[in-house]
Amino acid sequence: MIIAERKPLDEIKEMVKDYRKVLNVGCGGCTSICLAGGQKEVMILNRDLKEQLLGEGYSPVLDGFVIERQCNYDFFDELDNMVGGYDAVLSMACGVGVQFMAERYPETPVFPALNTVFCGADRNIGWFEENCRTCGECVLAETGGICPVTRCAKGLFNGPCGGTRLDGTCEVDKDTPCAWYEIYHRLQAQGRLGNILTVKPPRQWQNQTRRSLVQEDYKQRYAG
Amino acid sequence: MKAGSNLEKVLKAGHFAFTGEVGPPRGANVEAIRKKAGFLKGMVDMANMTDNQTAMVRMSSWAGSLILLQEGIEPNYQMVCRDRNRIAMQSDILGAYAHGIRNILCLSGDHQQFGDHPKAKGVYDIDSIQLISVVKKMRDEETFLGGDTLDVAPRMFIGAAANPFGVPFEWRVHRLAKKVAAGADFIQTQCIFNMARMREWVHQANDMGLTEKVYILAGVTPMKSIGMAKYMKSNVPGIDVPDEIITRLQGVEKKLVADEGIKIACEQIEEFKEMKGVAGVHLMPIEWEHRVPEIAERAKVLPRPQV
Structure with a gap:
């Protein structure tokens, strides 16, 4: 929400x-x-x-x-x-x-x-956390359900930067987990590290101009 | 030869490379760069020109690189992803090459929060690994990222950074592998103080065959004081300072601490000369450029090869 x-x-x-x-x-x-x-x-x-x-x-x-x-x-x-x-x-x-x-x-x-x-979720009553930047090109399938666009301060796509602290937190804030540290461990536990071993190419950003969307089933309705 | 830079020639000829670093001024002070360059001349195979490091505004790294060229020092043009989108980056790469810059170091960049404009909008349009692939594409395929052909390719020797001490530790060699796959020709590591970890990381890189594909330059920074060692240990993310370094510095007379720091650095360099998979050393004497001749002398890396 x-x-x-x-x-x-x-x-x-x-x-x-x-x-x-x-x-x-x-x-x-x-x-x-x-x-x-x-x-x-x-x-x-x-x-x-x-x-x-x-x-x-x-x-x-x-x-x-x-x-x-x-x-x-x-x-x-x-x-x-x-x-x-x-x-x-x-x-x-x-x-x-x-x-x-x-x-x-x-x-x-x-x-x-x-x-x-x-856009976020309830962590507890009155406590919310951001989880989605509505980038329009979801990568969660590859990243173990952890969004690097939102949760990595640099929005990196190819793994943790050199600033990850030894306890697995982000260089920007010692109370914020490094998204890529978490992605790594979740994928490792699931035996899916192969997802992040290849170079992810630059993405085609879908959110640089105002977006509108008509769901497939309704396209006819608004055509012409 | 991919680029024909001095660094590439030195490495290709099998010499142990020795590179340095210059931080540009916080202003348009050309003399400040010339002075620093003076200490490095003849001591290093090339020198990095940092790109707004720690996110503090400084003279641009391409401009600083040109001044190094004028001073007869080959620059390594650092470029971070924090401040430019893919259009500006490709444009700057062309411009830098046009002016004779032949080495580039592709970095994510320290987050803007650490600098003097903490609420600046970070760009991060592409990441450091993607930037490597862009420079390679421009050089080898003679096309822009967008696919159009470019008129005269920038033949850059492509560098990247690696942090052997980051966590998850076992992942770090895979991130190195991705940088190699993306097209990195050489790697400069984070400042090394934990030699055990470094040995293990290089061993992993050897096992994966990475050191046959990329030249690894080990990052060395001499500790100037006990305060510096303690600060780096607790305040600089990604840097691993073992307690024995601090203990060792504490074990000497106060006026000999800096000398002990140089001694530690020289011992590291001696070990790197013999370490399989390490092709050279990258010396980062933070605001200590004037001590570089002494360090180079004591590390027995002089004279630098003429290639």
Whole structure:
């Protein structure tokens, strides 16, 4: 899922302070699951923002609402009749949702309350780790299910650099495992070291321009 | 001859190579390079010009290499993957060759986090092994990575680095094999202090037939002080300093520590001269270029062969 974190209160305040009526819209998708932009976080942000603005002599009207997902127009219907009544919208979705919101309501200023951080998984409650850079050309089959694009600081494709520490951590951070050290040991245990003994050629990066995708079965539907 | 560089000729003639290193200045100080070069002239077969090492901005390595050429020292142009994409790298290789540079060292590069611009965007478009294959392709197939034919191939003698002390230790010889397969002509190793590990690694390389395909230059750095030894042991990833080195330095009078460091380096060089699979030594006297003549003399590698 997409992992996000809330921006500092001051930064959000600067965005919205000059708009009297602001609708803060949470997202029931990823940012809700990663505890950054769901129902509870909408309420907390509105409470803190209101207190801050009142303290500085503003008189804001801050309302909250959550839709199921901000990355699909089907879920925006219930917002359509509300947005017109506000001077600005604050979105607690990821960058995808913020852009969809801004596109849907082009006459209303839309502001991001979150920073979108990475694609990752839950390590524990409230603790997330990045695992995928959405490079578009997955090599996990060869690397024992450990992504060198994401987890090697240099994104190397041909094994560990000379900086791997003796305890198998990355030169960049002694608490971060060297991805290639882990790849080596996992493949070794599986008897699959042959995967990484040949020279991997330079790759053709698939993520250097904006991507769009139509699944094979739907190509006919959008043709012409 | 693949490139016809002095280093290639020395190695091909079967001489024990002795190479040095110059770090470019943090500014446009040409005299700083000329001064360092002065200490190396006649002492080494070629000298590396480092490429923004430790990710600190310095004069570019191709520019520094040209100054070495002017001073009569053959440069080894270091190129890291951190700062350039495949277009800039190939372009720089052509330019360097056009100006007479004949050796190149292909490296990943220290991560930008270590330098003076820690939040710079690292490029790493291709990795060091892929870079080796690109230089080889340009030289031997006379084409760019993209496939187009190039007009006058850059005939570079292709170098790569190896760290015999990295982990997983047993993997390191395979990474060397990949560098050889990609097209490396010579290897310069990380600074060696753990001789037991080095012997084992060279033994593995011999067993795999790698040392018949590539010239290995063993990296030697003289310890200047006990502080330096301790710092390298605990703060430089990828460097393995055994306790006995530190104990040995601690065992001599303070004013003799540097001399003891040189003595250790010379003993290493003597062993490398006899070690099957090692074709020479790469001396990395970190900011100690002025001691190179003394080290070369004491290591009995003078005079350098004329080939």
